Amino acid sequence: MTEQAHSQPLHILKVALDVPLDGVFDYRADTMLQAGQRVLVPFGSRQQVGIVVATASESELEPSKLKAIIRHFDQEPVLDAEFFSLLKFCADYYQYPYGQALLSALPARLRQTEPAQARQQFRYRLNAAGLAAGVADLPPRQVVQRRIFATLRERGRLDEAELAELSPSWRKGIAALCEKGWLEEEQVYAGLRASLQASNVEPELNAEQAHAVQSILLQRDTFQPWLLHGITGSGKTEVYIRLLQAVLEDNDGQALVLVPEINLTPQLEARFRSRLPQYPLVTLHSNLSESERLQNWRLAQSGDARIVIGTRLSVFTPMPKLKFMIVDEEHDTSYKQQDSMRYHARDVALVRAQRRNIPIVLGSATPALETWYNAQSGRYGLLTMQQRAVSQSQLPQVNCVDVSRVQIQDGLSPPLLKALRKRLERGEQSLLFINRRGYAPVLLCNACHWIAPCMRCSSRLVVHLRQGRLRCHHCGHEQKIARQCPSCGNPDLHPTGHGTQRLEETLVKLLPDARILRVDRDSTRRKHALSEMLAAVHAGEVDILIGTQMLAKGHDFPNLTLVGVLDTDSALFSPDFRAAERLFAQLMQVAGRAGRADKPGEVLIQTTFPEHQLFNALRSQDYAAYAQALMQEREVAQFPPYEFLALIKAEANDYAPVQQFLQFAADTARGLGSDALVYDPVRPQMERLKGMERGQLLFQAATRQALQVVLRQLTPQLRAHPLGNRIRWAVDVDPQEF
DSSP states (O other): OOHHHHHSOOEEEEEEESSSSSSOEEEEESSOOOTTOEEEEEETTEEEEEEEEEEESOOSSOGGGOOBOOEEOOSSOSSOHHHHHHHHHHHHHTTOOHHHHHHHTSOGGGGSSSOOOOOOEEEEEEOHHHHHOOGGGSOTTOHHHHHHHHHHHHHSEEEHHHHHHHOTTHHHHHHHHHHTTOEEEEEEOGGGOOOTTOOOOOOOOOHHHHHHHHHHHTTTTSOEEEEEEEOTTSOHHHHHHHHHHHHHHSSSOEEEEEOSSGGGHHHHHHHHHHHOTTSOEEEESTTSOHHHHHHHHHHHHHTOOSEEEEOGGGGGOOOTTEEEEEEETTTOGGGBOOSSSOOBHHHHHHHHHHHHTOEEEEEESSOOHHHHHHHHTTSSEEEEEOSOSSTTOOOOEEEEEETTSSOOBTTBOHHHHHHHHHHHHHTOEEEEEOSOOSSBSEEEETTTOOBOBOSSSSSBOEEETTTTEEEOTTTOOEEEOOSSOTTTOOSOEEEESOOHHHHHHHHHHHOTTSOEEEESTTTTOSTTHHHHHHHHHHTTOOSEEEEOGGGSSSOOOTTEEEEEEOOOGGGGGOSSTTHHHHHHHHHHHHHTTSSOSSSOOEEEEEESOTTSHHHHHHHTTOHHHHHHHHHHHHHHHTOTTSSEEEEEEEEESSHHHHHHHHHHHHHHHHHTTOSSEEOOOBOOSSOEETTEEEEEEEEEESSHHHHHHHHHHHHHHHHHSGGGGTSEEEEEESOSOO
């Protein structure tokens, strides 16, 4: 180090990096930076983007050994103290390296080594010269220029989205008008565009909705979790809108609305933009481009966006003026992250609301049992809505068809076929729900009973007949359909069971006049495919919908009066203790699609166990009774919410090192003398996944604290173990899958 370098004051930065190591790293800088700024630093043989989490006047390392930052990116911090505190809590609770937790919560563009720029967008209006001109001053053949000019004269200003609606070649037209000196431009943000279809129609609240709004607003200035338990069609979205109106009009605050899946975002966004056009709104989800996501994130971070609607990662979005939070469909398993830091967005949202001292609303027709337990014990406020928002609509009638007593025709029972024909005669719509895509779940040899397996997973290959392929829905492996059995040579191989594609083929044969639409992951791969399909349903261009869980929740089809449910029995006797809870929630949601307007709805469920308590609760639409029965089972078995669980999951190409690593973890944990119960290592239900042999170790404790004590001591020892770098492993606190 030169004398000149020694003469300069030493600024030490504590930098968090996206590396699987605990702690932060010291670097020196020529100028003092602030916590929350991003820097580019050398790390080993690479350069990495890091975040300054603190500054210091001295380091444990000798000054000569400190590496200097290469450059910094931001003039102002991109993250604040609240963000650091929340991510530190999550990293500690979910046993994940702090640096990786911080960086993973940022948009991808902010993690890149090049300076991040969101794409600029502009809005245009006529200047004095343009206002003095006329359409006649433009060449007659320049149709696009004339159309843009005329529309600008009519509306006053146009942004890029509105220009794109006028013509695909609008950029050339705008460039020509700019060259004439007729236009002024100003930078705008697409996410903040006011709704062109603003609605002043404000439906009258019923007594239950009004009570819910008033109760929550009475405690709008303090932390209070509310469970809004409303049956399907009870108008929870209208309650959300009224709450946002009241909270946002009082101050310049912000609101965060979490939704479980991307396909629920557009319709909620449309409702909010229509009813709350005065409040700038942005969305955050994985369907956005990296540039769009960065732009919307920055609008939220600056406070310019007043409403943010997003999926689970949005719970970490910096919002300096956050005053209110909503978690819609709070029971949905999509809120649980299944890789990297395995956080649950609903639980993180509750922590964030508590730290900001603001109210949070958890909405669901079928709350998670943990949430229901907290509401029943008084930790959460409970608001119940048992009547549908549309006064003429009634809850659908739920009936079970005992498939052991009737002749099934290609997966469809006579009562269900009769009900479908009746809806076709009336001009009403039907939905057939089968949570299995593809043509058939199994390719079977009738001679030796060989079933086509996936060689990379502990699962079977699914038949996709139109493509002539067998596919694994877990790892994505696919191959041609075999011409003969590889076990016995029999050429007579049969697709067995039903998927969405086979059901579609069957209905085309049985009901040739029906307009049938299949909605699953295969049919909606193309961008905007789902929104186009839903538009066709609303336009009355579809008679029968065939769908998976993509259609089970959130959608409102006024002319849909029949829901048929096929093949649900496997979940009734699953080894997963949450399977029955999830099935009930799924069936309640899909049943709620029927009869949402003034026409009565009917639900037919095909099952071999029509007297099962789950179906009895469905018939009466009594979530509370079924939840109580499940809670009693959970209490006897000491499962959540009465006990707390954590898993250590491990996988490798060979099971031997997995077994060795998990056994070390079990022995070490038992030696710590904690109050947590440590089970023996076992294989999960899916023993092999994507070519990796898997194992897991279960921890159980009466309190979260007892669980955290053992994990906090154990995790550093696992990271230091030689096998820790040879296999993939992770800690999963509050696991949802086993």
